[in-house]
Amino acid sequence: MGAQPIPAWAEGLTPTPPWQDLGHEVVHQTPWMKVTEHKAIAPTGRAANYGVLRFQNIATGVLPIHPDGTVTLVGQARFARANYSWEMPEGGAPFGEDPLDAVKRELAEEAGLAAASWKxxxxxxxxxxxxxxxxxxxxxxxxxPVPIDPDPTEIMTIVRVPFLSLLHEIExxxxxxxxxxxxxxxxxxxxREGLLPGWLAHAMLTRV
Known part of the structure; x- marks a missing residue:
């Protein structure tokens, strides 16, 4: 979705030398990710072995905001850290798919929602x-609202909370x-900066 711009303060600065990749092998692979091990040369000139976790999708997420300033979150058990996590609806876009199309699907599947406006x-x-x-x-x-359709491995708890309450719980x-x-x-x-509709921003910032 576009090339990465250079920060204004970096204009004219000479970048450090890049890493050099001398070749790699795949040491583990699943439908969702693979791990590659590389023979590399660091920017300092030192030889190094470098392992990289390469995901097979583009990560996507959406914060759905209701007219009253509440947001929909989903709670689910996560395997890697063996914890329970409250999150906005998230998922992955296969390479070649528009990430926006993928996140619209996740919003429906996880939260039972469709949205007419996106930013x-x-x-x-x-x-x-x-x-x-x-x-x-x-x-x-x-x-x-639309029919919910979670992944076969997921059990979701869906809640609506005020946006400012979400910030409080993050803090x-x-x-x-x-x-x-x-x-x-x-x-x-x-x-705060007027980048969302005024009525929506007011609801987000005033409901506690």
Missing amino acids: LALKIEVSNSITDEIGYTWIAWDLT RGAILDSFTVATAYRAYHMA
Whole structure:
């Protein structure tokens, strides 16, 4: 979705040398990700072995905001950290699919919602030291209910909470999902800076 721009302060600066990739092998692969091990040369000239987790999808997420300033979140058990996580609806877009089409599907499947209005919130690198994963998140409003259809491995709990309550729980450390945290703060900035409809921003920032 477009080339990465250069920050204004970096114009004219000489970048450090890049890493050199001397070849790799795939050491593990599933339908969702693969791990590659590379023979590499670091920017300092030092030889290094480098493992990279390469995802097979583009990460997507959406923060659905209702007219009263509440947001829909989903709760589910996560395997990797053996915890229960409250998140906005999230999923993956297969390479070659428009990520917006994929996140619309996730919004319906996980939260039982469709949205008529969408605004891109973030494009982020999720953990760029060891993965190549790129993620896109959106703010969505003008919501209508649709049939829910979760993945066969998922049991979702769906809640609506005031947007400011979401920020409070993030600040308390009760919500740790990086996509949700980053998108919530971006939504707050967008509401404060006039980047969302005025009526929606007012509802988000005044309902507690």
